[in-house]
Amino acid sequence: MNNRFEEAERYRLLARHYMKALGKIAIEDDLDAAQLIACEALGSNPPPQATGTTDLIKALSRLTGNRHSDGVSSLVSPEDREAIINGCYDLMVASRQVPAPHVVEWQGMASAPCDGTHILAILYREASDDPDGKRWPAFSEMREIWFRPYRAFGMDLPWHAGDPFDDPSGAGSEHMGEGVPIAWQVLPSADVRALAATATKGSDE
């Protein structure tokens, strides 16, 4: 039951993501800007890294200042606030470094292979409260996943994001699947394996 609930939550978040973009397009005054919004929502044409980082820092800064409806208590715990501020500082420093030569080509999930091929994906999870009253902060991560039909528990959904450590039956695991995959790119397998080989070699010496 829990898996299906999480699946529904993933759908809800993704639908909300798309609806927000469509809402912006409906009132946008410029055709190019409207199409850019659609591209970004589909994950096919992300803005330049520096701009994205600045926007992310601004958004995170705003997040730390958000309050509950009582206007007093903060939505973000002191620990999270500290982590966000430190993260923003690190991001700011990193964004001033010379940009990496590798250009990341993120694509919308619609074009992701659904045959179990391992891909690199951005998974996004909105802040939420679980039934026990525990608060889960918004979080996004980039990780290797597979993306294939979900047939566990009698379901027949065309896709399901899991990770390479999941049960091969496709049942999914407890630790995975909370984030909505919103963009993907080909896993640079050759590079990863070369790096892994180098790291292993280094640690052996």
Add this chain to the structure above:
Amino acid sequence: MKISLEDIQSAFFGDDVPRKNIALRKAHDEIQRLQKALKDVTNPIEYLRRHAEADGNKLNGMAYSVASDLHFVQKIARDALDMSPPPPSKGKAS
């Protein structure tokens, strides 16, 4: 068919398994519909071509001008959200 995302969520508060499966299927269809609308915004010509072919027609030279029209793209988004068009601007002379 447009559905309420809250309806999908509410299906998970009970023990009705078939209802949950139906809700998930509907949610998936809703995602596909919204995603298609976003793709149509990025490629309005393809949207026009699809509709023309569905009616047994082909695109003509007007298609490019229609596809390059902001209002047309806005309409795709509004239709997907089931939104009414904005009221006509009062400032413009007719």
